[in-house]
Amino acid sequence: xxxxxxxxxxxxxxxxxxxxxxxxxxxxxxxxxxxxxxxxxxxxxxxxxxxxxxxxxxxxxxxxxxxxxxxxxxxxxxxxxxxxxxxxxxxxxxxxxxxxxxxxxxxxxxxxxxxxxxxxxxxxxxxxxxxxxxxxxxxxxxxxxxxxxxxxx
Amino acid sequence: xxxxxxxxxxxxxxxxxxxxxxxxxxxxxxxxxxxxxxxxxxxxxxxxxxxxxxxxxxxxxxxxxxxxxxxxxxxxxxxxxxxxxxxxxxxxxxxxxxxxxxxxxxxxxxxxxxxxxxxxxxxxxxxxxxxxxxxxxxxxxxxxxxxxxxxxxxxxxxxxxxxxxxxxxxxxxxxxxxxxxxxxxxxxxxxxxxxxxxxxxxxxxxxxxxxxxxxxxxxxxxxxxxxxxxxxxxxxxxxxxxxxxxxxxxxxxxxxxxxxxxxxxxxxxxxxxxxxxxxxxxxxxxxxxxxxxxxxxxxxxxxxxxxxxxxxxxxxxxxxxxxxxxxxxxxxxxxxxxxxxxxxxxxxxxxxxxxxxxxxxxxxxxxxxxxxxxxxxxxxxxxxxxxxxxxxxxxxxxxxxxxxxxxxxxxxxxxxxxxxxxxxxxxxxxxxxxxxxxxxxxxxxxxxxxxxxxxxxxxxxxxxxxxxxxxxxxxxxxxxxxxxxxxxxxxxxxxxxxxxxxxxxxxxxxxxxxxxxxxxxxxxxxxxxxxxxxxxxxxxxxxxxxxxxxxxxxxxxxxxxxxxxxxxxxxxxxxxxxxxxxxxxxxxxxxxxxxxxxxxxxxxxxxx
Numbered sequence: 001x002x003x004x005x006x007x008x009x010x011x012x013x014x015x016x017x018x019x020x021x022x023x024x025x026x027x028x029x030x031x032x033x034x035x036x037x038x039x040x041x042x043x044x045x046x047x048x049x050x051x052x053x054x055x056x057x058x059x060x061x062x063x064x065x066x067x068x069x070x071x072x073x074x075x076x077x078x079x080x081x082x083x084x085x086x087x088x089x090x091x092x093x094x095x096x097x098x099x100x101x102x103x104x105x106x107x108x109x110x111x112x113x114x115x116x117x118x119x120x121x122x123x124x125x126x127x128x129x130x131x132x133x134x135x136x137x138x139x140x141x142x143x144x145x146x147x148x149x150x151x152x153x
Numbered sequence: 154x155x156x157x158x159x160x161x162x163x164x165x166x167x168x169x170x171x172x173x174x175x176x177x178x179x180x181x182x183x184x185x186x187x188x189x190x191x192x193x194x195x196x197x198x199x200x201x202x203x204x205x206x207x208x209x210x211x212x213x214x215x216x217x218x219x220x221x222x223x224x225x226x227x228x229x230x231x232x233x234x235x236x237x238x239x240x241x242x243x244x245x246x247x248x249x250x251x252x253x254x255x256x257x258x259x260x261x262x263x264x265x266x267x268x269x270x271x272x273x274x275x276x277x278x279x280x281x282x283x284x285x286x287x288x289x290x291x292x293x294x295x296x297x298x299x300x301x302x303x304x305x306x307x308x309x310x311x312x313x314x315x316x317x318x319x320x321x322x323x324x325x326x327x328x329x330x331x332x333x334x335x336x337x338x339x340x341x342x343x344x345x346x347x348x349x350x351x352x353x354x355x356x357x358x359x360x361x362x363x364x365x366x367x368x369x370x371x372x373x374x375x376x377x378x379x380x381x382x383x384x385x386x387x388x389x390x391x392x393x394x395x396x397x398x399x400x401x402x403x404x405x406x407x408x409x410x411x412x413x414x415x416x417x418x419x420x421x422x423x424x425x426x427x428x429x430x431x432x433x434x435x436x437x438x439x440x441x442x443x444x445x446x447x448x449x450x451x452x453x454x455x456x457x458x459x460x461x462x463x464x465x466x467x468x469x470x471x472x473x474x475x476x477x478x479x480x481x482x483x484x485x486x487x488x489x490x491x492x493x494x495x496x497x498x499x500x501x502x503x504x505x506x507x508x509x510x511x512x513x514x515x516x517x518x519x520x521x522x523x524x525x526x527x528x529x530x531x532x533x534x535x536x537x538x539x540x541x542x543x544x545x546x547x548x549x550x551x552x553x554x555x556x557x558x559x560x561x562x563x564x565x566x567x568x569x570x571x572x573x574x575x576x577x578x579x580x581x582x583x584x585x586x587x588x589x590x591x592x593x594x595x596x597x598x599x600x601x602x603x604x605x606x607x608x609x610x611x612x613x614x615x616x617x618x619x620x621x622x623x624x625x626x627x628x629x630x631x632x633x634x635x636x637x638x639x640x641x642x643x644x645x646x647x648x649x650x651x652x653x654x655x656x657x658x659x660x661x662x663x664x665x666x667x668x669x670x671x672x673x674x675x676x677x678x679x680x681x682x683x684x685x686x687x688x689x690x691x692x693x694x695x696x697x698x699x700x701x702x703x704x705x706x707x708x709x710x711x712x713x714x715x716x717x718x719x720x721x722x723x724x725x726x727x728x729x730x731x732x733x734x735x736x737x738x739x740x741x742x743x744x745x746x747x748x749x750x751x752x753x754x755x756x757x758x759x760x761x
Contacts, residue, residue, distance in 0.1 A: 066515060071551075072509065076550065090716075093720050113709075114716065120475070121506075
């Protein structure tokens with residue numbers, strides 16, 4: 001009797017259904033996405049999928065950015081890097097200034113201008129990394145360091 | 154000048170709540186009798202104060218004001234009588250003169266020297282200076298005559314020996330009234346405030362470590378300069394200016410004596426004030442002892458490195474690049490081939506952002522050609538080519554057709570339009586960009602005119618200029634010095650406020666970058682002095698008379714600039730202002746750099 005019950009109810013494991021997993025992960029915010037990458041190897045691989053991060057970056061931008069953006073971003077280091085290095089700090093800073101209350105959460109909705117600014121800074125970051133790899137100048141500085149520093153708002 | 158100050162500020166509160174507020178307005182009315190007479194009815198209460206809830210006879214106002222000042226000053230000292238403020242019982246608080254009388258009578262047993270002494274609040278530069286300004290009100294007639302609005306009273310002192318004594322007398326006779334400006338826009342530095350009105354200085358909002366002067370009063374011959382850093386701050390500025398004046402008058406012995414004094418004073422300061430004073434002192438020393446710095450052209454790689462740190466620490470260069478790029482982008486809106494001529498390529502930090510914006514342009518990127526101009530390198534390395542190579546790599550990554558050419562020129566005036574291999578305007582749109590380069594040409598007459606002529610010959614669609622907003626090119630050394638002191642004090646202040654940890658290499662290098670400019674403005678002359686900054690108004694006149702029309706930087710540029718500034722820690726200290734189509738970035742109320750855009754005037758342009 002017990003064996004029948006076990007057999008009739010198939011064990012559901014989300015890891016067998018990667019497409020559902022993707023759909024769920026698509027709706028997460030950045031921090032949760034990073035946390036999910038620590039769950040298991042499969043999740044780690046999936047969470048590194050750049051399209052998830054692309055979705056995260058441009059999810060709330062309307063109209064959606066043109067098709068020319070993707071190759072540029074990918075070439076400059078990918079959407080995950082774009083999010084981590086530029087979009088997240090930019091939104092956190094600008095969001096914090098706008099919302100008096102909810103300062104812990106990164107603002108979900110952002111404007112094209114903010115995205116554009118993030119892209120510009122991302123490009124500058126790439127250029128500086130070029131410089132460092134090329135051996136010119138000292139490796140200590142990064143013009144985006146100001147984004148990492150805590151804001152005394 | 155002080156009266157204007159107090160009347161505009163009147164009405165602010167401080168830790169003593171309403172008392173100081175009414176006292177400040179009563180001070181104003183006490184001194185400006187004309188105003189009082191307009192408001193009072195015959196023999197009655199002052200109407201304005203009645204509105205506030207205080208009943209004071211107009212005839213008694215000046216008297217009440219004086220007593221309030223004394224009271225405020227005494228209560229602020231740490232003699233332990235501040236408890237009187239809460240312990241004394243008041244039955245009729247709206248009767249201000251009665252209250253003051255009762256308070257003062259409580260204090261009557263105190264030695265009179267304390268009532269005459271000034272409250273010196275120690276200056277703590279780091280504790281939120283941006284919200285406070287205090288004004289000095291000399292209250293007795295002797296000090297009114299004594300208090301000078303010029304900063305040059307030290308001129309009259311023969312030698313240094315008399316200096317501390319006299320300084321001490323000044324502090325004796327001045328009273329200070331604390332007024333808070335909520336959300337003040339005035340620049341927080343001690344230096345700037347004390348230059349604007351020689352009697353104002355910054356104080357922290359909480360009375361930290363308030364120094365009672367009673368100790369010093371008992372021994373009037375002891376020099377007081379090291380006890381109160383706020384007072385020494387004012388003193389320091391005075392000494393710097395006096396030294397500069399002595400140099401101007403070729404009185405090098407006096408200058409030398411004052412210079413040594415500066416060293417002592419600067420050591421007692423902290424923060425931005427100390428650094429500014431140190432750099433200016435060094436520059437003065439170079440001028441006095443004629444140890445001129447090395448020729449600047451030789452160490453351009455060093456100055457490039459310093460500039461990179463400056464780029465990272467504070468938003469000035471980024472602001473310059475982003476606003477200029479926006480103007481160029483808008484001018485290139487429909488062009489399929491574009492050519493940018495950069496008068497000072499350095500590390501090429503401006504161009505990645507422009508290339509990225511061009512790459513994502515709706516309709517696809519144009520072909521992008523960049524001509525970079527740079528100074529000759531001491532070791533014959535081709536720095537321009539290296540930068541060009543990096544930019545080419547970036548261009549290839551993002552899919553923009555790119556071409557680069559580097560030109561070495563020791564001065565922009567050596568440049569001719571024909572050298573640049575320009576193509577006709579139908580084929581390619583040209584933009585000329587100059588960030589902090591044009592002012593170097595002002596050392597000889599005709600230099601700038603030649604360059605403006607060359608620019609016109611290039612037939613650009615747009616010319617973007619970024620320059621420091623300061624007047625460091627006047628004929629009189631002392632004026633230049635004073636201006637530079639204001640300007641660099643604001644700059645150093647903004648560095649302090651930027652949230653960078655004090656000992657980080659970035660901050661030190663950025664300050665060194667500015668320090669070299671200071672040295673050049675103060676110590677060099679003739680062809681060596683390249684930092685000949687001029688204000689936007691003068692550049693406007695120059696460009697107008699050379700045949701250019703202004704192009705207004707649009708709201709896009711303003712928005713981008715504002716967002717960029719908001720990203721920086723200390724972002725609320727930076728201000729973007731729009732000035733007749735030009736954008737200016739400043740620290741609090743002081744504009745520091747200005748971006749402007751120009752196009753050829755109609756009669757000079759061909760196919761538009």
